[in-house]
Amino acid sequence: MRKHKGVSYAKWGYIFIIPFFVVYILFTLVPQLTTFYNAFFENYRSGLKQIGPNYVGFDNFIKLFTPDKSGSIGMIKYFGNTVILWVLGAVPQVAVALLLAVFFTSYRLNIKGQQFFKTVIYMPNLIMAAAFSMLFFTLFSPIGPINQIILSSGWADKAVDFLGMRVSVRLLISLMNFLMWFGNTTILLMAGIQGIDQCLFEAADIDGANSLQVFFRVTLPLLAPILVYTVITAMIGGLQMFDVPQVLTNGKGTPDRTSFTMVMYLNNYLGTSKNYGMAGAISVVLFIISASLSLVVYKTLSRPYKN
């Protein structure tokens, strides 16, 4: 009798989210836990011989943070490189994307040909990062077109080694990341702005607010959740920066490993020696950094706008 007290629809909710959790556990959680596990083993290949896996405790982490003769610690240097490359690319990326998103969604400006511009700014993202870096590699090589222009117009009497100087390599990498991702960010932010009630903008107008005031007092606070999401995904993507510098510097991170990112470091351990121990240890460090930075960004960016 008590059976038919009520119909529970909740179970359907759970059933519908099962596929996500199955995929998440199989392809994200399990590999992540195995990575943690691997980090505590000596496990690599020497030629065709397999060494290990032997349990070594925290040895891999200690090795990772042992300074070399000159006193620099590889892991920290590559983390620094990654952050510099990311900041150089991400700050203009978010700034430009925000500006474009506001322009495109403004009913006052009412820009014509929006679809066309949206397509064009998204275009670089469609090109594979590897192909994009190859293009830049060719453009800026010592005998490439850029150097030919410089030489023939007499701005320099020797070819400029763009790929051999720290500043230019870092700027090129950031420029490429910027070009590839600002379109994507623009579209995300546009969606965010379009989600804001138009009445608010009109009300602000009627109250006599100027564009700047509208931007800082209406758009930005209401956009905060999307902006936090954008910054966090951009940051995680930035920490995992690999393809562009890898291809541009042929995996060397030249000059003097100043464009060598953390994932390139990880990749060096995985290639040839299949050193799962060291690569696992780097992954764990990377995970801790990503998790704590995301937390910090989330807390600081979302706090001021909370009611």
Add this chain to the structure above:
Amino acid sequence: MKKVLALVLAAIMVFAVASVAMAEGGKTLKFYAWNEEFKGFFEKYYTLPEGVTVEWVIVPSDNGAYQDKLDTDLLNGEQVDMFLAEADYILKYVDSDYTQDITAAGVTDFSNAYEYTVKAASDANGVVKGVSFQCCPSALIYRRSIAKDVLGTDDPAEVQAKLDSWEKFNAVAAEAKAKGYYMTASFAETYRPFSNNCTSAWVDENNNLVFDAQIEAWADQTDEFIKNEYTLTAGIWDDEKTAQMFADGKTMCFFGPAWYFNFCMGNAQDPEKGCSGDWAICEGPAAHFWGGTWLLMPAGTENADIVADIMNTFINNEEVCSKLVSEEKQFSNNKAVNAKFAADESYGSEFLGGQNDIAVFAAMTDNIKWENHTIYDQLLNEGLQNNLQEYFKGNVDKETAMANFFKYVAEKYPDIVLPE
């Protein structure tokens, strides 16, 4: 019950395999290589038995990618019926249980093959596990017009007399510079002539990294060359170097075997800008070889008979070896065939202005040594050059460059012991 189930499953599998084989009309062999070179020769000059097809697995060798793929598949017991290997890492496979004795499979006649090519494919006990279809003595390739200007002659014998030691080579570099030429076009151009004559291997028996006197000599010479602008800071394969091989190039000397000047130099890449005929070769300051492709027989193959026949064809079949020379511009691994071309006065290379390159190479082969190799050679050679290039470019001091090289070694080969 379990037995019945196993039998049924086995029967299904046999049936599946058989039906696939029948559908394709026979079996498929899997060959591994890092480029299309040998595939081309193979398809042209070798006729497979009825019903047999070959599937090529081709992965570029850069940064050890080919070795990674091959190693993974060999370790996982995938089907590999034959694979190609280069001098820099052949030892890894030859000195392992993943390759097998080819004499047992029917390749027994090495009388026409050059000794070093056989030695390279033999393990520590002298068991031969593969053959090379080419022999790669590497020559000094010089621009005739520049040699005339700098040395006053372009005759190979006279040029050789003026460049037969490193002292003379270095002295001529200064003369070339004075006339506005570069001696070589890459900081690593002379790496092979030095490194092939090392008296010790990259690592010793305790796995310590060792710097041979020859490697030091190369680094010192290059230091001089860069400082005095006798050479460029470009890498061996960089476009900047290739540009020097065209008609408006200013570089006198390159080093390389037959495959290098026929397929890799500027003329091959852009014949219009090249200067075919304005080149000649001689032995140069130090005998050496560069590259070479060996065919190895994996232990796991079930088609040893076909693979052995392929190997025999490419070293002992006179007709095929002759075609490799005349049609494909290779220096074959068959002494009799090479001798025939060397003695043929009508034979000559158009690129070398009619010079008989086979005769020059044949005379050089006696001086080639195969010794002091390790399984690590490819990446250590690459890594040292790449890291020192930064020093030669002036981006870092030598100490930092070496420290970066050691970091690279530690990442690639955790078992190599680095100097303190």
